[in-house]
Amino acid sequence: MQEILLGVKSGETSIQEALAQLACFPYEELGFAKIDHHRTLRRGFPEVIFGPGKTPEQVAAIAETLASNSKKVLVTKVGPAHFEAVQQRLPDARYDSVAHVIIVNRAKKAKPRPGIIVVCGGTADIPVAEEAALTAELMDNAVERSWDIGVAGMHRLLSTLPRLREAKVIVAVAGMEGALPSVVSGLVAAPVIAVPTSVGYGASFGGLAALLAMLNNCASGVSVVNIDNGFGAGYLAALINR
Amino acid sequence: MQEILLGVKSGETSIQEALAQLACFPYEELGFAKIDHHRTLRRGFPEVIFGPGKTPEQVAAIAETLASNSKKVLVTKVGPAHFEAVQQRLPDARYDSVAHVIIVNRAKKAKPRPGIIVVCGGTADIPVAEEAALTAELMDNAVERSWDIGVAGMHRLLSTLPRLREAKVIVAVAGMEGALPSVVSGLVAAPVIAVPTSVGYGASFGGLAALLAMLNNCASGVSVVNIDNGFGAGYLAALINR
Amino acid sequence: MQEILLGVKSGETSIQEALAQLACFPYEELGFAKIDHHRTLRRGFPEVIFGPGKTPEQVAAIAETLASNSKKVLVTKVGPAHFEAVQQRLPDARYDSVAHVIIVNRAKKAKPRPGIIVVCGGTADIPVAEEAALTAELMDNAVERSWDIGVAGMHRLLSTLPRLREAKVIVAVAGMEGALPSVVSGLVAAPVIAVPTSVGYGASFGGLAALLAMLNNCASGVSVVNIDNGFGAGYLAALINR
Amino acid sequence: MQEILLGVKSGETSIQEALAQLACFPYEELGFAKIDHHRTLRRGFPEVIFGPGKTPEQVAAIAETLASNSKKVLVTKVGPAHFEAVQQRLPDARYDSVAHVIIVNRAKKAKPRPGIIVVCGGTADIPVAEEAALTAELMDNAVERSWDIGVAGMHRLLSTLPRLREAKVIVAVAGMEGALPSVVSGLVAAPVIAVPTSVGYGASFGGLAALLAMLNNCASGVSVVNIDNGFGAGYLAALINR
Amino acid sequence: MQEILLGVKSGETSIQEALAQLACFPYEELGFAKIDHHRTLRRGFPEVIFGPGKTPEQVAAIAETLASNSKKVLVTKVGPAHFEAVQQRLPDARYDSVAHVIIVNRAKKAKPRPGIIVVCGGTADIPVAEEAALTAELMDNAVERSWDIGVAGMHRLLSTLPRLREAKVIVAVAGMEGALPSVVSGLVAAPVIAVPTSVGYGASFGGLAALLAMLNNCASGVSVVNIDNGFGAGYLAALINR
Amino acid sequence: MQEILLGVKSGETSIQEALAQLACFPYEELGFAKIDHHRTLRRGFPEVIFGPGKTPEQVAAIAETLASNSKKVLVTKVGPAHFEAVQQRLPDARYDSVAHVIIVNRAKKAKPRPGIIVVCGGTADIPVAEEAALTAELMDNAVERSWDIGVAGMHRLLSTLPRLREAKVIVAVAGMEGALPSVVSGLVAAPVIAVPTSVGYGASFGGLAALLAMLNNCASGVSVVNIDNGFGAGYLAALINR
């Protein structure tokens, strides 16, 4: 922004031009989408493509455009059809069929930063937990994992406790009654990012029960993201771990 | 109504007849539907066919009946099967596969009235936004469009700001957290019609989150239509733009 | 019922009379209430008076009528005004100002049956937990108590563990995220009766969060009663402990 | 736990080892699941596999691991595909296509303990009721059944009354308005476990109506498990019937 | 309406006048209210004043205006302050402090029509039940009453069964789990009007539990009015009993 | 019941037998269902089979059993597969593919009783409205029908007004905003049975919007049945029209 104004002062940039530039940080217009190339500068990570509601072709076009300006592309919550369309344009894309994400990573392998652990309550929570872990890994973190440590078998949680105590930030993923983050947080000093999942049935109401439980946790140091939002938790964990 | 009563006075119309006429403005009975031919006079636009829950045959029959009295027919939220049935009776019908609407327009091309802009937050909101835009266009408006200007990349919104400021009425379509109308309205003087969409997952609860956010917006000048109701927003925008 | 029919057979009871008797096990009509004197026989404990929505006078009249046929009277969720009205008719009634219950107990002190423990998550849950404990005690049980053992400080729960392991039935009372019963149940073999409380704020929605969490608990052996229903939990615990 | 500490005292176990042992009661790590072999000791019954969200392969692997340490395996809420995968590893597994459970039972046939009756309101509730009955039977109980005794035809309920009165614990399964447990409980002295089902339509909201009705029942002695949670009710009934 | 048109035909009424008359059946404008004097003719009973949200002065003015054209006035859900204001204008008004209604009845005592019975589940439901009974009585019905026959003590209900079987229409009022109408309807042939009440606590959610239960009742012949809407039930019962 | 007792008195029936008989009015046990043959006597119409959740075989078996004791059989909310199974056992069954009901009617054609009209708001509401109309017709009523008279085109409603004014009971079926029953009721004196439908989208929440609107209607004389419960409304209309 400062550069634009300096250009104005020196006369190199006309007022009209400056106004246009100020109003629009660089982005690229695809018709059905506006690609925010400025995001890496502004926020430290390129735009991430949320898959649902976009056609495979739209996802592929957005991914290709992003890849032209960024070394990393992440598409979340998509199936094989979307991957196929992306792969045709970006042959080095890979698909994680557990986490349902497409990843392109052309960055030089930095030494990953330790400090993040992702845990989940049950086997059915793994897809969301993996989405979190892969996101944080793409952001140059070394991510510990421990699956199936729900509160019904507390000793499994306790066996993970030493690793939980060493972490700088914990992502705790759980469906059903969503008690895991609360119990974990009571045992550690690090911040805990709670991810409710839609795993459950009946009065779980699509993850509402877990969500409400996590919001009402009586242990301090916990915050919550949307139901099944593994990406959001992994992204936030990476921000905190910086 | 006045004419009916004048007929009564002059004796040309019997009381019995007048009562019948008064009770029933003209409509046409199809058995499964009563076609309201009077609506163009009363409300300025012919009846619009809401597709869901009607069979292709029913939609086609209603469309044909309407077309016999009106130069314009609009069917919303239907798929290709419904279009096929309509096309057999009205060969000049066309189908928009993004907005899922069938349109018949035999009116002389009037010079479209400028003043309406339709914007949406993300790519997945486009079907609803297009439904709004096509509706307003069918009602003789020139409609500006700007897709994918959600609040997460504010500069994309700002680049659209000059066009937003020139509009007489704005339709703002958004899912997820539904913040777009609130932010837009804070920057302009024109009325904003907010359309929540069912785009999202988890605690979006089918668009409820966006709907509630829009109803609670703290910027004045905003009103809200039903979730995914692009037609309603486009129709209302046309009324306001008259 | 068999006796009624025997009377019919022997001719001592007329058909009309028998029909009337069959249709009505003994109860006493107060106009605004029908006192179910038969309940002790049928269900093992006299009718319990749920206070809310009844005037002090109504509660007192029902209590007096019950006391004429039963050695025990229990009134739940009432304040001092109701107690005063009851005390005028039943001077030996006593009021517990924490649990908000009125108790009359004229039964010979039986040796209380051990096996029940009532625990709660936080200090604010005590009124509901006491309602449960006092109910079970009135039903001739010796009740253990341990307050403030919420999952945020797991060691407090663990210190109660030996007593939890010895119990035949556990009542676990908790508000906020309601994780206590789930965690307790994972550590013991006895059935756990979960009581959500309305303690909390914001997204606790009057106890809904705790209720849903408890219903979705992933530990088996847990069942749930209404929000703040200490009486129901204590009553059920006594049934199970028989 | 005591043994571990004794080992420490005698010097046979190093501190490091003891800490590790204390933190982790025996379980087996499958990567996607941690098998809790300790549960039979701690809770009296092996871990039960909740099917939804697990792949057939995952279920089969967990079942095989459990079967290596336990004579009984129970998998709930699964279809034929899961059964096929399990059967390949555990040929003596059997599948109940009404209750949607897989059962392995290699225990010596103990004389089943009487005392449990499972009843349901309508034919559509049978799958959930059978899940409850089969669970309790696997836990060595003789289970009475009476289907289709909903409150709309009270005499059908009354005809079951003698068996209800003899039971030590009753499981009452009902959808729609969920009145069955309340009516049953008013007629008996035994504890009633209420299971709401998702049977119904419209304002049943997936079982919410039945759930709320059961939580608000005005008869004492009733507790509630999650919607469609037949397993939980059967398990709890077995605990109470011990 | 026919008279208006006849006046037009004969020339006695001008077109302008007729239009005005047609558009407005007689009512009286009070500024804050429009009194519908035509309602007795159109609907068989004068307009009823719903009290909440109206000041005592407004209620009194509306009541006085209604009383000038009708022999009966009914005001529902008001307290003593409203009654005082009404009594100053209509000294023969009387107030029922249980049902919270004001009644003026200057009609000649017709022999009341039998056929209606109002029953309720518990003592706390009486105010709503009385509102129903008093409404039906004001509409010239003899109303039977039976209070406190909730399903937890089924014999109390059964003792009322003969009277229920003789009724032409039954009003069944209940809070908490709202099972009464369902059970009653299963035993009789007459239509049952179900009135959920806000009596209860916790997961009753202000009567929602009872409302949902009643809507989902599996006995046919039941319909439901709003929570606590005793008036509506009594009014409807009178319509059916005509 | 009286006969049973008379048998006891005369000695023809033993006490044991009488008890058994009293407890069980006649029904037939099918294992998965108990057929209530007593219902026609008790309630005036045979048991009706609610289809959802029952297999075609179960529905066919229940239908056959009912048909052996009753001249009329009604199955609601089923598809062609269920009809096929029923037809194999009851060849004179017929299927209405709009209302999704199976009907067997072997009763002598009585002269149908006039007095019932069923109306609906839109074409998509017809299946529910037909379910109501067919039910009332099976119960020997002549049923008037008027479809598609929603409040958005009031003159269509007004054209039906004369027929509405002549009816003894009105069934008003509507989805979306559910305003039809309220408007209809304000114009007539007869009772109105309101049927909300699940027709709509977005904030209709599966019919919740229409349901709430109908429950809150400010016109008296309206009661409500479950969402999409055409059968319940038709049944109740027939009861009222007797």
Added chain:
Amino acid sequence: MQEILLGVKSGETSIQEALAQLACFPYEELGFAKIDHHRTLRRGFPEVIFGPGKTPEQVAAIAETLASNSKKVLVTKVGPAHFEAVQQRLPDARYDSVAHVIIVNRAKKAKPRPGIIVVCGGTADIPVAEEAALTAELMDNAVERSWDIGVAGMHRLLSTLPRLREAKVIVAVAGMEGALPSVVSGLVAAPVIAVPTSVGYGASFGGLAALLAMLNNCASGVSVVNIDNGFGAGYLAALINR
């Protein structure tokens, strides 16, 4: 904005200064509030003070600050205590005790623009309707009013119809079932702003029933604002009427 940049070009404004200016359109910092003096320019009307949650002192200070830059001040949803505090600083403020608003208007009386009508369903809706009317009047509109024209007495609505037909924009305020906007919109061509109110009880759930009904209205041309948001509707009506 353009001026700021021109200042930069000419050298009169330093870069630092320009950045600061660009980032902050003029507002005034009160510590607990930032007064947006720029709003009249940007949006055509000064900032409006939403009262709830602000102390009388805070409201008075904000009002005084606004009044120093604007000829009009509007405070909504406040009581007499807030008015008293405002009046001490702005003696020409006036309070409307029906609408609960404080108004300061020092603008020269412009000839008010006709075109807006505000109608409401019942007497209890008047406070919200007046809030709408007063807001539009303060924005230089002549506002028609018609209270108590709910759909239960349709002729009262019809008598207002001529005025409704002449309006350019209609504000329709209603609680309970919220049918008024839908019915009104079906009869006119102008846009209708629907305002649900919290008037009602039971299943009105604080206005939710009316809100949902209005969102699902089947008449086109309707949009909705928040429950009880008279201000928002009046403001929007004024925008549309410009």
Added chain:
Amino acid sequence: MQEILLGVKSGETSIQEALAQLACFPYEELGFAKIDHHRTLRRGFPEVIFGPGKTPEQVAAIAETLASNSKKVLVTKVGPAHFEAVQQRLPDARYDSVAHVIIVNRAKKAKPRPGIIVVCGGTADIPVAEEAALTAELMDNAVERSWDIGVAGMHRLLSTLPRLREAKVIVAVAGMEGALPSVVSGLVAAPVIAVPTSVGYGASFGGLAALLAMLNNCASGVSVVNIDNGFGAGYLAALINR
């Protein structure tokens, strides 16, 4: 824990003693509460007293006990009566009447760590925002504040942007539509902790609208705490800022 085991090994601690110690990290039993003196070690900050549901006496006793082991005491969401009781035991306690917290701080003034900014949308959100700020300050952070920067006047937010960009962690507090965190997060790289407040009316449903909006935010890097949970946000911010 390690020390306990070492004591066991050396023989200084008996097994029984060790078991007791292991099961119970140090806490102090007050009867109605168990004071967790171990928390500072385990979690880095002493236990915080949540006020609601505790009597003044209980709060004072807990505060005194905590103060005997810790240099800092924090009590949240209490009024003056609670403060008075605390002050009698801890004369150096101070009360913040905006944030409704009691604070005791006897720690040596450390140089506060910069990096946290707390912002809020409107004046009515200040109490919650202050609760967050005071909590973080008590945990040795220097906290920036900027109140009343809601999205309706975007320039106020932009004027705070430089400070937002410098922060290491941002707490964004907002009621009504809750859009602030989403907009803020789109402009910065730091993690944003979103706090919905119960500020609003109508369809805000006690903060639910803001909560859902924040959970569904489309900007990454945001997590959410309970409605009105300023303390939780401040605590978490301090953890992240370490």
